Amino acid sequence: xxxxxxxxxxxxxxxxxxxxxxxxxxxxxxxxxxxxxxxxxxxxxxxxxxxxxxxxxxxxxxxxxxxxxxxxxxxxxxxxxxxxxxxxxxxxxxxxxxxxxxxxxxxxxxxxxxxxxxxxxxxxxxxxxxxxxxxxxxxxxxxxxxxxxxxxxxxxxxxxxxxxxxxxxxxxxxxxxxxxxxxxxxxxxxxxxxxxxxxxxxxxxxxxxxxxxxxxxxxxxxxxxxxxxxxxxxxxxxxxxxxxxxxxxxxxxxxxxxxxxxxxxxxxxxxxxxxxxxxxxxxxxxxxxxxxxxxxxxxxxxxxxxxxxxxxxxxxxxxxxxxxxxxxxxxxxxxxxxxxxxxxxxxxxxxxxxxxxxxxxxxxxxxxxxxxxxxxxxxxxxxxxxxxxxxxxxxxxxxxxxxxxxxxxxxxxxxxxxxxxxxxxxxxxxxxxx
Numbered sequence: 001x002x003x004x005x006x007x008x009x010x011x012x013x014x015x016x017x018x019x020x021x022x023x024x025x026x027x028x029x030x031x032x033x034x035x036x037x038x039x040x041x042x043x044x045x046x047x048x049x050x051x052x053x054x055x056x057x058x059x060x061x062x063x064x065x066x067x068x069x070x071x072x073x074x075x076x077x078x079x080x081x082x083x084x085x086x087x088x089x090x091x092x093x094x095x096x097x098x099x100x101x102x103x104x105x106x107x108x109x110x111x112x113x114x115x116x117x118x119x120x121x122x123x124x125x126x127x128x129x130x131x132x133x134x135x136x137x138x139x140x141x142x143x144x145x146x147x148x149x150x151x152x153x154x155x156x157x158x159x160x161x162x163x164x165x166x167x168x169x170x171x172x173x174x175x176x177x178x179x180x181x182x183x184x185x186x187x188x189x190x191x192x193x194x195x196x197x198x199x200x201x202x203x204x205x206x207x208x209x210x211x212x213x214x215x216x217x218x219x220x221x222x223x224x225x226x227x228x229x230x231x232x233x234x235x236x237x238x239x240x241x242x243x244x245x246x247x248x249x250x251x252x253x254x255x256x257x258x259x260x261x262x263x264x265x266x267x268x269x270x271x272x273x274x275x276x277x278x279x280x281x282x283x284x285x286x287x288x289x290x291x292x293x294x295x296x297x298x299x300x301x302x303x304x305x306x307x308x309x310x311x312x313x314x315x316x317x318x319x320x321x322x323x324x325x326x327x328x329x330x331x332x333x334x335x336x337x338x339x340x341x342x343x344x345x346x347x348x349x350x351x352x353x354x355x356x357x358x359x360x361x362x363x364x365x366x367x368x369x370x371x372x373x374x375x376x377x378x379x380x381x382x383x384x385x386x387x388x389x390x391x392x393x394x395x396x397x398x399x400x401x402x403x404x405x406x407x408x409x410x411x412x413x414x415x416x417x418x419x420x421x422x423x424x425x426x427x428x429x430x431x432x433x434x
Contacts, residue, residue: 004413004421006398006405007430008380011291012254014427018242018261019045019418020070020235024197026098027174028233029053031201032062032074033105034178035208037230039074040067044235048415053098059083081106084114090150091116100131104175107140107155108182117149130165130172137163138179138187160185160224168193168218168312174201181210183224192220195313196236196265207231237262241417242287243269243320244392247327249289250278251400253374256427258287267314272324275306276331297333297371305368309338318342322393325349329357329378330400331371338366348390351383355401380405388416395420399429 020043029050032039044050046069054072058064061080065073083089093099094116106113132142140155160183165173173193178201180187192198194216202215208231211223242261249256250273263270263282270280270287277295281288299306310318318341325337329352339345343364353359355378358370372378380403385391391413398405407413410433413420421431 001408002410002433003406003408004395004410004431004433006380006395006407008399008401008403008405009377010252010428010430012248012252012256012399012424012427012429015257015259016245016423016427017259018237018245019047021045021197021238022047022049022240022416023170024200024235025050026053027101027171027197027201028204028235029057029074030098030101030105030174031178031205033057033076033079033102034109034182034205035228035230036077037075039208039230040071040232041074042071042232042234043237044070044072045238045418046070047418048411049096049098052092052096056089056092056096056099057102059088059092079110081110081112089114089116090148094149100128101171101174101178103131103153104135104178107135107153107158108179111155111158113153115151115153117151130167130169131175133166134163134172134176134189135179137161138176138183140179155179158183158224160187160222162188163190165189165191167191170195170198173198173220177202177205177212177220177222180222181205181212181225181228185224187222187224189220189222190218192218193312194218196239196267200233200236204231204233207233236265239266239269240317240319240389242266243273244323244396244417246270246273246278246280246287246289247323248396248399250276250292250295250327251330251396253291253293254289254427255291256289257283258289260285261287263287268316269320272308272316273327275308276324276327276335277333278327294373295331297328297331297335299333305334305336307336307338310341318345319389321345322348322389323396325359325367325369326352326393326397328369328371329359329397330374332373334368334370336366336368340365345387345390348386348394351381351394352397354381354383355379355397357397377402379403382406382408384408385410385412388412392417392420399424399431
């Protein structure tokens with residue numbers, strides 16, 4: 001287990017470019033299994049979760065060529081389905097949450113698949129019902145080996161259907177879409193997720209020959225086709241990194257420019273940070289955040305305390321609530337953070353309280369942050385990263401704190417943030433990994 005040491009309390013300055021989107025990359029890599037033809041993916045992030053999924057599809061027989069630092073060529077002409085019975089697949093698949101999206105692609109093209117119970121962040125229950133119910137509606141049959149936590153799925157013939165999703169799950173929608181594009185007939189998905197990353201997946205599939213309409217809405221109509229071809233696809237910048245860098249600039253009173261942010265795809269993310277009092281300027285496609293000694297949390301129109309809550313897109317993404325919470329620690333004012341979608345994601349606040357933060361954990365879903373307004377600096381401590389997003393929130397807090405902090409289990413952060421220590425060092429951060 002690796003650690004990073006941070007000497008905080010120093011303002012940063014400079015430019016930083018967000019990596020390619022992690023959550024989009026996981027969907028797109030799985031979608032390469034839908035065609036025997038080459039698919040080129042650009043702007044691929046160099047992070048653990050993505051690299052592990054690339055390794056997994058390689059083990060399945062997909063030819064993968066790295067054309068440049070962030071560009072890969074995938075060719076799934078020969079896929080070894082026998083590998084799905086191996087212990088290596090069970091182990092690797094179970095360690096990676098993104099492996100669940102192999103299911104839709106394999107069912108779509110090969111009409112069968114196997115799936116170990118996937119892992120990922122420990123942020124509460126993350127049920128698979130939405131995935132399974134959608135695929136069952138298309139004709140898939142599931143058998144579950146409870147002793148080995150292993151699913152065996154068969155679909156001799158997938159048929160289009162009308163499907164009302166029980167929740168707008170992004171990965172659940174992606175799985176059903178990937179299966180439905182090669183099913184017979186028309187599939188209608190209502191209450192579908194409509195995140196930019198899902199839109200990107202659908203647009204890529206259409207370039208490959210799929211017939212998907214309604215992209216960007218929660219009502220997708222998919223006319224099944226018999227064959228998909230190759231394409232070239234460029235990933236969006238990672239919106240979670242963009243939000244993380246906005247929070248970093250505010251909490252450390254730093255002047256930072258976020259380059260090539262694809263502002264048009266960020267939804268309400270910038271406006272939520274503006275409600276915390278953070279100033280920013282849009283300069284073409286860059287976001288400039290000036291150094292701010294003070295920033296003040298907004299209130300609702302009737303004067304009541306601001307609440308920031310997560311919601312399915314176009315609501316505020318749950319992946320940034322941890323960053324918003326940390327950013328509010330040195331603001332002037334009070335905010336209620338309401339984490340609706342996951343039940344264990346706020347438990348990392350005990351570490352922030354140890355650093356000197358004024359936070360009341362109301363219950364597993366809600367925390368009240370009383371801003372310090374820089375009257376009292378945070379203090380460096382030793383802590384452990386519990387998941388990707390809480391880990392980067394703790395890192396941001398450490399960069400703003402007086403003294404030295406050590407963050408253990410840094411591998412969690414590296415699952416979602418590319419070369420994070422080197423990129424922060426380029427801004428002037430005093431940080432090292434050991």
